[in-house]
Amino acid sequence: xxxxxxxxxxxxxxxxxxxxxxxxxxxxxxxxxxxxxxxxxxxxxxxxxxxxxxxxxxxxxxxxxxxxxxxxxxxxxxxxxxxxxxxxxxxxxxxxxxxxxxxxxxxxxxxxxxxxxxxxxxxxxxxxxxxxxxxxxxxxxxxxxxxxxxxxxxxxxxxxxxxxxxxxxxxxxxxxxxxxxxxxxxxxxxxxxxxxxxxxxxxxxxxxxxxxxxxxxxxxxxxxxxxxxxxxxxxxxxxxxxxxxxxxxxxxxxxxxxxxxxxxxxxxxxxxxxxxxxxxxxxxxxxxxxxxxxxxxxxxxxxxxxxxxxxxxxxxxxxxxxxxxxxxxxxxxxxxxxxx
Amino acid sequence: xxxxxxxxxxxxxxxxxxxxxxxxxxxxxxxxxxxxxxxxxxxxxxxxxxxxxxxxxxxxxxxxxxxxxxxxxxxxxxxxxxxxxxxxxxxxxxxxxxxxxxxxxxxxxxxxxxxxxxxxxxxxxxxxxxxxxxxxxxxxxxxxxxxxxxxxxxxxxxxxxxxxxxxxxxxxxxxxxxxxxxxxxxxxxxxxxxxxxxxxxxxxxxxxxxxxxxxxxxxxxxxxxxxxxxxxxxxxxxxxxxxxxxxxxxxxxxxxxxxxxxxxxxxxxxxxxxxxxxxxxxxxxxxxxxxxxxxxxxxxxxxxxxxxxxxxxxxxxxxxxxxxxxxxxxxxxxxxxxxx
Numbered sequence: 001x002x003x004x005x006x007x008x009x010x011x012x013x014x015x016x017x018x019x020x021x022x023x024x025x026x027x028x029x030x031x032x033x034x035x036x037x038x039x040x041x042x043x044x045x046x047x048x049x050x051x052x053x054x055x056x057x058x059x060x061x062x063x064x065x066x067x068x069x070x071x072x073x074x075x076x077x078x079x080x081x082x083x084x085x086x087x088x089x090x091x092x093x094x095x096x097x098x099x100x101x102x103x104x105x106x107x108x109x110x111x112x113x114x115x116x117x118x119x120x121x122x123x124x125x126x127x128x129x130x131x132x133x134x135x136x137x138x139x140x141x142x143x144x145x146x147x148x149x150x151x152x153x154x155x156x157x158x159x160x161x162x163x164x165x166x167x168x169x170x171x172x173x174x175x176x177x178x179x180x181x182x183x184x185x186x187x188x189x190x191x192x193x194x195x196x197x198x199x200x201x202x203x204x205x206x207x208x209x210x211x212x213x214x215x216x217x218x219x220x221x222x223x224x225x226x227x228x229x230x231x232x233x234x235x236x237x238x239x240x241x242x243x244x245x246x247x248x249x250x251x252x253x254x255x256x257x258x259x260x261x262x263x264x265x266x267x268x269x270x271x272x273x274x275x276x277x278x279x280x281x282x283x284x285x286x287x288x289x290x291x292x293x294x295x296x297x298x299x300x301x302x303x304x305x306x307x308x309x310x311x312x313x314x315x316x317x318x319x320x321x322x323x324x325x326x327x328x329x330x331x332x333x334x335x336x337x338x339x340x
Numbered sequence: 341x342x343x344x345x346x347x348x349x350x351x352x353x354x355x356x357x358x359x360x361x362x363x364x365x366x367x368x369x370x371x372x373x374x375x376x377x378x379x380x381x382x383x384x385x386x387x388x389x390x391x392x393x394x395x396x397x398x399x400x401x402x403x404x405x406x407x408x409x410x411x412x413x414x415x416x417x418x419x420x421x422x423x424x425x426x427x428x429x430x431x432x433x434x435x436x437x438x439x440x441x442x443x444x445x446x447x448x449x450x451x452x453x454x455x456x457x458x459x460x461x462x463x464x465x466x467x468x469x470x471x472x473x474x475x476x477x478x479x480x481x482x483x484x485x486x487x488x489x490x491x492x493x494x495x496x497x498x499x500x501x502x503x504x505x506x507x508x509x510x511x512x513x514x515x516x517x518x519x520x521x522x523x524x525x526x527x528x529x530x531x532x533x534x535x536x537x538x539x540x541x542x543x544x545x546x547x548x549x550x551x552x553x554x555x556x557x558x559x560x561x562x563x564x565x566x567x568x569x570x571x572x573x574x575x576x577x578x579x580x581x582x583x584x585x586x587x588x589x590x591x592x593x594x595x596x597x598x599x600x601x602x603x604x605x606x607x608x609x610x611x612x613x614x615x616x617x618x619x620x621x622x623x624x625x626x627x628x629x630x631x632x633x634x635x636x637x638x639x640x641x642x643x644x645x646x647x648x649x650x651x652x653x654x655x656x657x658x659x660x661x662x663x664x665x666x667x668x669x670x671x672x673x674x675x676x677x678x679x680x
Contacts, residue, residue: 018511067551144593188553201597211407213528213553219594224586224612231615233593242596246564253484253573254559254580255595257541257552272564275571 019226035181038174042329047322051285062283066186071262075193078266083298095138144233149185151202168207173335194244218243228263244269249276268308286321293327375521378514382669388661391625406526409601415533418606420511423638447561449559476577484573501587508547513675533557534584584609589616608648626661633667
């Protein structure tokens with residue numbers, strides 16, 4: 001082969017490589033222009049995309065530096081379902097049944113009898129005090145490592161009664177896409193939930209790609225102890241912090257030390273977090289997931305058994321926050337749906 | 341120019357570029373081989389470098405994935421000096437003097453009289469209760485934003501009595517280099533201090549490049565309130581959490597949710613954090629800054645006024661943890677030293 005032909009071949013290869021590069025670039029750009037594929041092109045998707053494009057537009061007055069792009073999400077009812085009851089409560093009841101053989105006295109003692117027999121009427125009658133007893137035996141008086149092990153075993157095996165799927169499959173596909181979209185745009189995403197933090201951290205990395213240090217929740221008092229010369233952290237049955245309602249902005253300040261610019265919730269327990277987020281300067285975003293889809297998920301509104309929703313919905317309407325109509329705005333709710 | 345000569349020139353250019361690339365690579369490698377320039381080549385530097393090289397060596401049994409490379413540092417006495425007293429106390433006393441014109445009654449009331457008159461003997465006599473009174477008026481009953489503003493103003497203006505430098509200049513240059521070295525090797529570095537978290541967060545980003553969400557400390561109870569229709573967080577005079585001693589592993593678990601693999605402290609208040617770090621599986625590192633340098637910093641040991649050091653030193657010796665002899669192992673202590 002002459003050097004001339006080598007040169008020509010090199011030139012052709014170069015042109016080819018350049019064309020490939022340009023095509024790939026164009027494809028990436030096209031892909032980047034279609035975020036949130038499970039969201040219909042409705043008001044919520046438009047508001048989210050408009051907000052993200054605004055705060056990431058360098059050189060404009062609304063630009064927010066990457067380190068201040070903090071986004072907070074409630075978990076129950078916002079990132080995954082919360083029916084027929086909070087999944088953490090289902091975990092606790094499952095644990096009672098698993099522990100029952102070692103506690104024969106539970107067969108005749110409430111609220112354990114009701115938990116074993118799935119007698120939800122009796123369980124309801126035992127009230128908050130009954131629930132606290134169940135949470136105490138299933139969540140505390142053990143090391144942090146032992147508790148994490150129990151949650152991991154449960155999340156890998158237990159199935160939701162309606163969908164016959166692992167509970168982590170009842171996370172919302174459109175919200176996964178939203179987390180990805182925010183992360184791709186330099187946001188740091190946090191969970192800020194009323195759920196107990198150690199319960200969530202056992203599975204949030206796998207389910208959402210959210211690492212333990214970005215999960216904030218309610219906490220129990222934990223004690224450092226030396227057991228056989230080895231340090232352990234013991235979980236005690238004493239509540240340390242209730243991360244709900246006005247507790248959410250408090251815990252955001254305590255853990256993150258910055259005010260978020262983006263917040264998503266679904267109930268009155270998220271109201272103060274949304275208010276706190278929106279009260280800062282510059283462009284901000286507040287969203288509520290509105291459960292309007294009885295067919296694919298559940299429909300519930302102001303009269304939910306699971307906590308109040310009316311104040312958050314009223315304030316969202318009044319202030320023009322984004323309210324996601326799940327039935328109309330989401331193409332798919334769960335990733336496992338075969339017939340979206 | 342013939343195509344032959346073009347080809348030849350291209351080949352020369354290519355060889356040149358390649359050589360440049362290799363040279364740059366070699367230079368980078370050489371630079372990478374000289375971390376921690378303010379550390380003398382003693383046992384501490386060798387132990388740090390050996391540890392970092394071991395846990396970042398992919399494909400070996402001691403390799404630690406990046407997300408698990410959590411490093412925790414005490415602040416007072418570990419990242420910056422703590423003499424003649426904790427700098428947060430100096431801030432509080434400075435604030436008392438700043439507020440004194442609005443509180444004429446303080447002229448005759450202890451412990452405020454002592455603070456105004458710099459009467460440290462009387463201040464010492466007022467004990468922990470006196471100190472709590474001073475902390476209450478200078479640190480609480482104000483919003484989180486107001487408090488952050490006070491700390492920022494102080495750190496930008498107040499000067500250390502001995503060195504006539506801003507307090508943030510009394511951070512240790514070798515520890516800055518250690519933070520950089522760890523970050524360059526994929527570690528996420530946290531402060532875990534007995535100091536109040538909001539006091540530290542007002543300046544740790546500027547001083548150490550550590551963002552607020554990676555600063556853990558003692559906390560006061562904070563309350564969400566609506567003031568003139570705007571949400572605020574009010575700092576109350578009630579202690580929420582004392583992040584010292586056994587509190588440190590508890591707060592690490594609460595905030596980070598992972599066990600660190602690297603911990604640095606300087607006193608008995610850090611002992612349980614070091615124990616907790618070292619009790620995990622795989623390779624781990626524990627270090628103590630030992631204040632042995634009366635000339636460039638301060639020399640104090642087991643009999644310090646500022647809290648005990650003997651248990652941590654004993655356990656470090658017994659277990660072979662790294663004890664940094666400041667006088668002998670640091671070329672420079674502070675960046676402002678002109679005659680290192």
